[in-house]
Amino acid sequence: MTLVDMTHGNKFIIDKIEDKDTRLQALRFGISEGSEIECAGLMPGGPVILKKNLQEIAIGRRTAEKISVKKKGMI
């Protein structure tokens, strides 16, 4: 599953970020493969909002579709 398949309010672990530029930008923001994030909102057909601790980031749909996640607790 990718970021766009998340459900509001649940926690997920970032599994893989395909695109290199996105991966590097995410590293700066504090999000890397293996980080735990919470889904703080989904605009229908639009951006996804991630929350990590107190920080909220909105990610456009095209990028979000390229970031895969897994449910927390599953390996």
Added chain:
Amino acid sequence: MSHCGQTEIDTELQADKKIVLAGNPNVGKSIFFNYLTGIYVSVSNYPGTTLDISSGKMGDAAVYDTPGVYGVGSINDEERVARDIIMSADIIINVVDASHLERDLFLTQQLIDLDKKIIVALNMMDEVEKNNISIDLEALEKELGVPVIPTTAAKNRGLDKLKHSIDQATKGNSIFTNNQELAEEVKNVESETGNKADALMILEEDENIRSQYSSLKTVPALREEIYTARRQRVDQITDQVLSYDQNTSQLARKIGAYMLKPVTAIPMLLVLLYIIYQFIGVFVAQTVVGVTEELIFVENYEPFVRNIIANTIGLENFFGQLLAGEYGILTMAVTYIFGLLLPLVAGFYFLLSILEDSGYLPRIAVLMDRLLQKIGLNGRAIIPMLLGFGCVTMATITTRLLGTKRERIISIFLLGLAIPCSAQLGVIAGLIAQLDVFYILVYVLTIFAVYVLAGTFLNKVLPGESSDLLIDLPPIRLPDLKNVFNKTYQQTAAFVKEAGPIFVLGAALITVMQKTGLLALITRGAEPITVNWLGLPAETATAFVMGIIRRDFGAAGLTSIALTPAQITISLITLTLFVPCIAAMMIMIKERNFKESVYIWFGSWITAFITGGLVNLLIF
């Protein structure tokens, strides 16, 4: 020259020391700059307020404010601007948002790795307290190896201590102390560049720095390795110094969340638009302007001036007319600026400042992202578009925060074409509020349709693709009234300074045209367009001539012509789409180029008259 509140800054300051404020976007750098230099630069609650370097003096040292960045690099224009000044700094004051340490320390660590002398201002300590975060300051200082001063800039806490500690800035603990492999690589490149900072930037694949060393052999591309090592180091530090109490739930956070849930967000946005309309269109444009324009200027000030002129040089000669005639520079120009436009512009900037400081703008960007994608923009473009309702000139500069050149071209074009600025909008709101809902709808929908069509067209014809949204959302805050008033005052004063001389010149020009018979000639010559095609009285040609000088001048000119509701609607549509004002054109030439600006100018003429005529033909 100043353009709607943007002060031009002297970057060639002579000084012993170069102190640079650096940090992530929206962490409070500009407040520190204000404090250290006494110069006001704009402060707002959204990432990307500062897009240029500002400079000022503090004793013998020069202090520089920079655009916020998440790292030193070349991902976008802001980063390139910030990178050059950071690389040349003697001392860096790294402003850090203490409530977002994981994010902010990445840049801090990179600055340390670049071998710079650093002092950390750990800002937003009030947010830290509010959210029950605890930070072990001593451990943080020890891990980073640089002084850390806790501050709450917005409440003026810790600023004094920071100012007096600047000289204690030191080089900190780099990631290379625990990573032999990377340290070797840096040393290798350094032996050729003779400079550690440049060596690191080259290893981080920075093309610009790389191109300064043309003789350099191939260097391994290690950006991802270095970034990963840095991220690990930062996570290790934050694990050690931070602890959260997760169970805080605040009202501001809840409101922030409602602003992002479509079911609640859309009604909230509509309520906001309604409040803006009531405040500007009804309260300011009618009640306030009724007093300022009618009572103060038209009924008292103008007769007073005319009386003086009549008793001295006389009204019936050229100079009398120039000063106090129908388009007199002491009568009409002064009434328009101070009686009509000043209250509107001030009211508008007041609302805009509240919005800017509340943290709502980035959330509107998220809501609008999907729609803006359709015209080749992403949600962030809503920020220059909304600021464009304040002043198109300033908003044109703000388009720098957009990711690609393509997005900048599209948004600058749309700003010039279809976004009326506050002064114009105020006049429009005043005129339109007298009409039935039907006419208001025709006006709003027509402008909206032109906006969407033009955007779709540009999105189709321009090569390439636009970038995707990536924006961090600041917390919702209650705006600080002092900052709101300060910003409103600065921008309103800039408006008077910029528009004043143009209005005076414009008024003089119109009087000359009237006296020489040129105005009558144009009015007659334009009849096929004004009367036949647009269905307006012939004298509206004067308003269009005024509109070439400034659109708000033109809109103001309409207020003195008797028009039917349909005619008001058509002339407003045409004037809104009409050519951007002279100041906006100059900025467009500077930000883009001459050719594109000329396209925009002529494109506006054509679009304005075609649209106005079509509405006349099809609807009325």
